[in-house]
Amino acid sequence: MERFRGYIAGLGTASGTRLVVGHWPESPFGPFTDVMVENRFGSRLLLAPSEPVARYVSSTYSFDAVDVVPVSACLADGRLSVDGGPLRLSARLGAVTLLGRLLQAVPAPLAVHPLWLQAVNPLAGLIVRGVRTAGTTGDRLEFYGVRSIRRLSSAQCSWNGRDLGPLAPVNPPVRFGFSSVPSRPQILAVTTTITARNAVQSKGIRAWKTAFTRMPSPSGPIPVRPGSTQAPNG
Numbered sequence: 001m002e003r004f005r006g007y008i009a010g011l012g013t014a015s016g017t018r019l020v021v022g023h024w025p026e027s028p029f030g031p032f033t034d035v036m037v038e039n040r041f042g043s044r045l046l047l048a049p050s051e052p053v054a055r056y057v058s059s060t061y062s063f064d065a066v067d068v069v070p071v072s073a074c075l076a077d078g079r080l081s082v083d084g085g086p087l088r089l090s091a092r093l094g095a096v097t098l099l100g101r102l103l104q105a106v107p108a109p110l111a112v113h114p115l116w117l118q119a120v121n122p123l124a125g126l127i128v129r130g131v132r133t134a135g136t137t138g139d140r141l142e143f144y145g146v147r148s149i150r151r152l153s154s155a156q157c158s159w160n161g162r163d164l165g166p167l168a169p170v171n172p173p174v175r176f177g178f179s180s181v182p183s184r185p186q187i188l189a190v191t192t193t194i195t196a197r198n199a200v201q202s203k204g205i206r207a208w209k210t211a212f213t214r215m216p217s218p219s220g221p222i223p224v225r226p227g228s229t230q231a232p233n234g
Contacts, residue, residue, distance in 0.1 A: 001193060007024075008021070009152065012168040017157075017159070020174055033071050035087060038174050044175065046067070047084045047085055061177045091152045113145070117133040117134045130173040135177070141195050142192065147190065150186065153167075
């Protein structure tokens, strides 16, 4: 069982490029930030800061290409800044959402517990379209325990120096895994739990209780070569 504690920011741009930033101060790989990018044609690229992170994330989610590049991020003073290969992002955080305030009222041990997340999963997609709190990717089970949600009020984003345009909804939903992010640009404080499906099947419910005390063209998308950094760009 592996746990990642940090933040997930999801946003769209006027160019059609959509970004999902994972900023993880605590993880099995130590602190790191990765970025999942999907352009308006549906090409998906992962920017990962190291080979081990690239292998792990790309074995859990689906991409058309993976680039290992330096990725740094800073979340402070109401702003999220990301610098990764060709990507430059600066997003200003807004207020906590109503749903975020409700989630803050849920006791922390319960909010991140897989049994709870599995139970509320049917409601999640009804409350926020395209979002799920539990699901399967390959041979792994994933659980997203969201503790708070803040809006993103504005963002400046560029790719290889090209402005991607102002902040926009994440529409259509991104397709990296079984769950998207909210359509409205937001940043979520989250604990992600990932485990092998066969481990759960072999150990059962008691084990759970014990464990938790690329560049587009007018004609369409161009395949992106791993390592090229010619990423999906609106």
